[in-house]
Amino acid sequence: MARGRAPGYDSQRETILARAAELFAMRGYAGTSMNEVAEACGLSKPALYHYFKDKYALLVNIAEGHVLRLEAVVDEVLDQQLPAQEHLGQLIRCFVEEYADAQHAHRVLTEDIRFLNDDDRERILERERRVVSAFSKVIRQIRPEIDDARMATPLTMLLFGMINWMFTWLKPDGELTYEAMATVVADLFFGGIPAVRLPIQPIQP
Template structure:
């Protein structure tokens, strides 16, 4: 008969992932050892291996869990709200708030996923693309002409450029926290997108005309 997990197994596993994400975010994946993770968790190295076989397994689990949580945030917002302006605003605010509690995991996703094997990296990239696609869909619902001009995904990426790197510069507690910042980011992007003019299609460059050959018969032949 298989022995069941101890009641604290999931709690201990969550602690390990949290501490590993913190170390990876602070030091980088390559500079962090399993010994450091074990010490941060108050575990022996042997006990740590009971939960994760190596630090590769840790970084893969952190990155994939985080990006799947972001997809879950999107799907839940879409289930709750269908009105285009309200939905896009809700998505932006929830993402900013999600990043507030997952800064370490987000840094692992953005900086350390490159160390993963191709199969794992592509699987995680597929989830990221689904997140971007759903944001682009919300933008098309608000401004349908974006889809025909293939501007929806570039705008989605511009939005992620605004919020993906908040952890590098935003320090809450200095007169502004994430709860206050979230609606500001939402209003800034939403109103900017609604008022934004669309670029004109690039005109075809005129064909370059070749200079005519010289017909000067006075040149001395060579």
């Protein structure tokens, strides 16, 4: 009979991923050892290997876990069946709030994905593309004519530029909260998208 998992296994596993993400974000994946991860978690190295077979497994779980959570946010908002502008506004708010608690994992995803093998990297990038596509689809609904100019994806990436890098300058304990900044991002985008001048000639695919 297979031995069951000890109580608290999943909780300890999530703690390890959080500590590893923090170390990878600060020192880089290549600059962090399993000894350092174990020490940060208050575990022995053999105990750490009980949860993850190697440092690479930590990287895959951190990067893919982050994207999976973003996909879940997209699905939760989609299920609300909101009008297009409300839909995008809710996506913006939910993503900013998600990033508030996932700053380290997001940095790992953006900076250390190059260390993944081809199959793992492509699988995770495909999930990222689904997230971007969900935003792009709503933006096209808000301003349909951008479809002909092939500007939906560039506008989506500009929006992500505001959201993705907020963690590099916004202090969690500062006067500005993530909730307040989510409203600012939405206001900037909704105020700016009507003013975007589309290229006279469609952008070639």
